[in-house]
Amino acid sequence: xxxxxxxxxxxxxxxxxxxxxxxxxxxxxxxxxxxxxxxxxxxxxxxxxxxxxxxxxxxxxxxxxxxxxxxxxxxxxxxxxxxxxxxxxxxxxxxxxxxxxxxxxxxxxxxxxxxxxxxxxxxxxxxxxxxxxxxxxxxxxxxxxxxxxxxxxxxxxxxxxxxxxxxxxxxxxxxxxxxxxxxxxxxxxxxxxxxxxxxxxxxxxxxxxxxxxxxxxxxxxxxxxxxxxxxxxxxxxxxxxxxxxxxxxxxxxxxxxxxxxxxxxxxxxxxxxxxxxxxxxxxxxxxxxxxxxxxxxxxxxxxxxxxxxxxxxxxxxxxxxxxxxxxxxxxxxxxxxxxxxxxxxxxxxxxxxxxxxxxxxxxxxxxxxxx
Amino acid sequence: xxxxxxxxxxxxxxxxxxxxxxxxxxxxxxxxxxxxxxxxxxxxxxxxxxxxxxxxxxxxxxxxxxxxxxxxxxxxxxxxxxxxxxxxxxxxxxxxxxxxxxxxxxxxxxxxxxxxxxxxxxxxxxxxxxxxxxxxxxxxxxxxxxxxxxxxxxxxxxxxxxxxxxxxxxxxxxxxxxxxxxxxxxxxxxxxxxxxxxxxxxxxxxxxxxxxxxxxxxxxxxxxxxxxxxxxxxxxxxxxxxxxxxxxxxxxxxxxxxxxxxxxxxxxxxxxxxxxxxxxxxxxxxxxxxxxxxxxxxxxxxxxxxxxxxxxxxxxxxxxxxxxxxxxxxxxxxxxxxxxxxxxxxxxxxxxxxxxxxxxxxxxxxxxxxxxxxxxxxxxxxxxxxxxxxxxxxxxxxxxxxxxxxxxxxxxxxxxxxxxxxxxxxxxxxxxxxxxxxxxxxxxxxxxxxxxxxxxxxxxxxxxxxxxxxxxxxxxxxxxxxxxxxxxxxxxxxxxxxxxxxxxxxxxxxxxxxxxxxx
Numbered sequence: 001x002x003x004x005x006x007x008x009x010x011x012x013x014x015x016x017x018x019x020x021x022x023x024x025x026x027x028x029x030x031x032x033x034x035x036x037x038x039x040x041x042x043x044x045x046x047x048x049x050x051x052x053x054x055x056x057x058x059x060x061x062x063x064x065x066x067x068x069x070x071x072x073x074x075x076x077x078x079x080x081x082x083x084x085x086x087x088x089x090x091x092x093x094x095x096x097x098x099x100x101x102x103x104x105x106x107x108x109x110x111x112x113x114x115x116x117x118x119x120x121x122x123x124x125x126x127x128x129x130x131x132x133x134x135x136x137x138x139x140x141x142x143x144x145x146x147x148x149x150x151x152x153x154x155x156x157x158x159x160x161x162x163x164x165x166x167x168x169x170x171x172x173x174x175x176x177x178x179x180x181x182x183x184x185x186x187x188x189x190x191x192x193x194x195x196x197x198x199x200x201x202x203x204x205x206x207x208x209x210x211x212x213x214x215x216x217x218x219x220x221x222x223x224x225x226x227x228x229x230x231x232x233x234x235x236x237x238x239x240x241x242x243x244x245x246x247x248x249x250x251x252x253x254x255x256x257x258x259x260x261x262x263x264x265x266x267x268x269x270x271x272x273x274x275x276x277x278x279x280x281x282x283x284x285x286x287x288x289x290x291x292x293x294x295x296x297x298x299x300x301x302x303x304x305x306x307x308x309x310x311x312x313x314x315x316x317x318x319x320x321x322x323x324x325x326x327x328x329x330x331x332x333x334x335x336x337x338x339x340x341x342x343x344x345x346x347x348x349x350x351x352x353x354x355x356x357x358x359x360x361x362x363x364x365x366x367x368x369x370x371x
Numbered sequence: 372x373x374x375x376x377x378x379x380x381x382x383x384x385x386x387x388x389x390x391x392x393x394x395x396x397x398x399x400x401x402x403x404x405x406x407x408x409x410x411x412x413x414x415x416x417x418x419x420x421x422x423x424x425x426x427x428x429x430x431x432x433x434x435x436x437x438x439x440x441x442x443x444x445x446x447x448x449x450x451x452x453x454x455x456x457x458x459x460x461x462x463x464x465x466x467x468x469x470x471x472x473x474x475x476x477x478x479x480x481x482x483x484x485x486x487x488x489x490x491x492x493x494x495x496x497x498x499x500x501x502x503x504x505x506x507x508x509x510x511x512x513x514x515x516x517x518x519x520x521x522x523x524x525x526x527x528x529x530x531x532x533x534x535x536x537x538x539x540x541x542x543x544x545x546x547x548x549x550x551x552x553x554x555x556x557x558x559x560x561x562x563x564x565x566x567x568x569x570x571x572x573x574x575x576x577x578x579x580x581x582x583x584x585x586x587x588x589x590x591x592x593x594x595x596x597x598x599x600x601x602x603x604x605x606x607x608x609x610x611x612x613x614x615x616x617x618x619x620x621x622x623x624x625x626x627x628x629x630x631x632x633x634x635x636x637x638x639x640x641x642x643x644x645x646x647x648x649x650x651x652x653x654x655x656x657x658x659x660x661x662x663x664x665x666x667x668x669x670x671x672x673x674x675x676x677x678x679x680x681x682x683x684x685x686x687x688x689x690x691x692x693x694x695x696x697x698x699x700x701x702x703x704x705x706x707x708x709x710x711x712x713x714x715x716x717x718x719x720x721x722x723x724x725x726x727x728x729x730x731x732x733x734x735x736x737x738x739x740x741x742x743x744x745x746x747x748x749x750x751x752x753x754x755x756x757x758x759x760x761x762x763x764x765x766x767x768x769x770x771x772x773x774x775x776x777x778x779x780x781x782x783x784x785x786x787x788x789x790x791x792x793x794x795x796x797x798x799x800x801x802x803x804x805x806x807x808x809x810x811x812x813x814x815x816x817x818x819x820x821x822x823x824x825x826x827x828x829x830x831x832x833x834x835x836x837x838x839x840x841x842x843x844x845x846x847x848x849x850x851x852x853x854x855x856x857x858x859x860x861x862x863x864x865x866x867x868x869x870x871x872x873x874x875x876x877x878x879x880x881x882x883x884x885x886x887x888x889x890x
Contacts, residue, residue: 005422
């Protein structure tokens with residue numbers, strides 16, 4: 001059924017996409033494309049356009065709240081002192097804040113896949129073991145006692161006792177009878193066991209600034225999320241390099257800043273070494289991703305890189321991805337060299353990431369092939 | 372009218388419930404407009420909610436934005452709209468298809484409370500219309516009050532007016548102008564409807580300065596009773612007052628939108644749109660002025676009616692589960708439902724036990740106060756009176772007590788620049804009340820008035836922000852200035868203060884400039 005709102009909605013979508021009324025774009029609530037929250041929850045800000053009005057600055061005003069705590073304690077939540085508890089009443093007028101939605105990573109990957117129309121990754125037949133896995137998805141009236149759902153059972157018993165009048169408020173004893181009992185029920189789902197490893201490599205030489213790293217961070221988050229969904233048991237390794245390369249943990253990977261020159265070959269050598277030591281190609285799906293501003297030390301080193309790729313990496317990996325982040329200092333030569341040498345090789349994927357807005361397209365470049 | 376607005380058939384089991392609940396509500400003293408219920412699927416519900424409850428409004432992207440927000444939060448399971456009711460006579464209320472019968476009953480009981488409030492609270496009288504669809508003077512309320520509040524029709528008319536302009540002028544131009552008007556939407560006077568239009572001055576009246584009235588005296592006393600210096604001073608005073616009268620506006624005008632409608636050089640379609648935006652802003656104003664009272668009143672009545680009359684024993688658990696969700700506070704936020712309902716109960720209890728008046732105020736024996744009970748049973752009468760005669764500001768101002776703040780664990784909070792977060796500031800009654808009132812005053816909007824339409828004798832507009840301790844948000848203010856220039860078509864100046872120093876911000880159509888004023 002078509003709704004009257006569709007017209008207004010498509011108008012809003014075109015504004016958000018920047019197709020019309022470009023002057024409104026600046027009011028679109030900015031915010032990180034994605035933020036990790038808790039263990040496996042993320043929040044996606046919805047685009048909201050704030051109509052400017054005369055209003056008070058956010059921080060000076062303060063307000064009144066309700067709840068526990070002593071003076072000096074932080075106020076849980078945010079500055080919105082007067083939002084309705086559960087969104088029962090329709091909001092009036094324009095929305096004022098971007099809404100953060102919590103979704104599980106799995107759902108997120110699904111959204112990502114739909115949004116970018118990513119193909120599922122083709123199984124290369126490396127491991128075809130299938131495990132059966134039980135997931136608890138519902139409630140039923142029969143089942144083993146060990147799966148009894150305490151709260152539901154209790155609630156049913158309470159309901160029954162109140163409706164037959166045997167509930168005494170002063171002596172609130174709830175005794176479930178067999179009919180009240182509720183049990184968790186499960187579904188068995190086949191789950192393919194596939195092993196995959198992502199090797200992230202990043203240039204941390206002087207020319208890579210915070211903005212560039214932010215781009216790498218967001219992009220690698222999405223890649224992680226997508227591959228995580230494709231392969232259970234995904235491992236990630238992190239390599240940073242300037243003139244030399246070393247393996248680091250995730251935290252260090254995103255927060256290190258070095259100065260000095262760039263020898264890309266050092267990273268490729270290390271990656272090759274890691275694969276040799278830990279990930280035999282016949283059992284593992286291997287995905288090296290390299291991010292750099294494309295400013296290599298010398299042509300010689302670039303040739304060494306090409307050599308390592310051809311001899312050692314490419315024969316063993318599913319795909320080799322290179323993302324070039326634009327920086328004010330880099331010459332951006334490396335991507336051209338790679339493209340020149342591997343023009344016909346489908347295993348090498350390169351992508352130019354000019355700014356944050358280009359991330360989405362670049363993810364599509366990398367993952368769109370289903371390799 | 373749209374398809375579903377005509378399709379008013381409620382399933383018979385719900386129609387029966389409606390009849391039963393409304394008769395119970397009426398017996399309890401509620402007095403409401405007739406209410407039409409619609410059953411909607413969730414996407415219809417989201418659509419209607421995006422339009423703030425109206426089936427038909429003028430086209431604008433922000434409804435689309437709201438729709439997307441609502442549908443996404445529904446799809447992700449964050450929130451769902453149970454209930455919606457609009458201030459119209461007859462009232463329209465919407466039920467979500469697929470809700471349990473207990474939920475639908477809860478909604479109906481809740482709606483009875485809202486509609487009673489719409490009909491009886493004084494603020495909403497500014498939404499009464501005359502037969503021509505214009506707002507009327509709310510000060511007069513005849514017996515047998517059955518006002519015309521056909522806002523559904525009025526909003527639909529606004530829609531067709533705007534669509535006509537779009538067809539003639541083009542969507543982009545019209546939409547852009549609507550955006551500018553919406554930027555000014557909060558520059559209205561909440562009391563405008565009650566004050567009525569200021570009477571037009573008779574242009575031919577007294578060109579001459581009237582003679583200073585003299586006291587009667589005998590000739591020889593004249594110079595003592597009406598001394599010349601005094602007469603001269605009075606004449607000058609009158610002259611000055613008259614000069615001031617000539618200024619436009621004669622007094623600072625808080626209804627900036629009305630002022631622009633009267634004086635800005637607008638094309639006809641522009642004036643039409645500005646008028647629509649102003650009328651709709653005034654329509655929604657009472658709901659913002661009485662958010663706590665209105666939600667509190669509806670919650671008070673749904674819980675009273677549901678638990679005493681409507682529900683049978685088997686439904687009580689589901690009801691309690693749901694009700695707890697509605698009244699929950701989390702993360703230290705104030706929930707207007709909760710605050711309102713508790714305050715009504717507090718008032719009812721106080722008036723039942725006679726805890727008011729001079730004797731009560733003067734008593735400082737804590738033990739006596741705790742057990743104070745005169746068995747007056749005036750509670751019910753009092754809360755009905757309160758729901759008619761107060762708005763949120765006066766409600767809090769008059770009935771918030773230190774006891775209540777303590778029982779409800781209220782606190783005030785402030786931004787701590789040292790820790791970069793909002794922190795609990797105090798649990799002192801005074802501070803809490805002060806913060807709450809500051810949040811509610813002028814619906815949380817800054818006080819801004821037109822000071823002069825001929826500033827510097829150059830036809831520039833001068834606005835004054837009455838600074839009360841909190842600065843304006845600078846980037847937004849600059850954007851609003853652009854919208855003002857778009858409407859006024861001459862440079863616009865705003866007197867405000869930044870970091871305690873008075874400044875004038877000026878926008879001339881090309882760039883902003885800020886000038887420090889001497890304090």
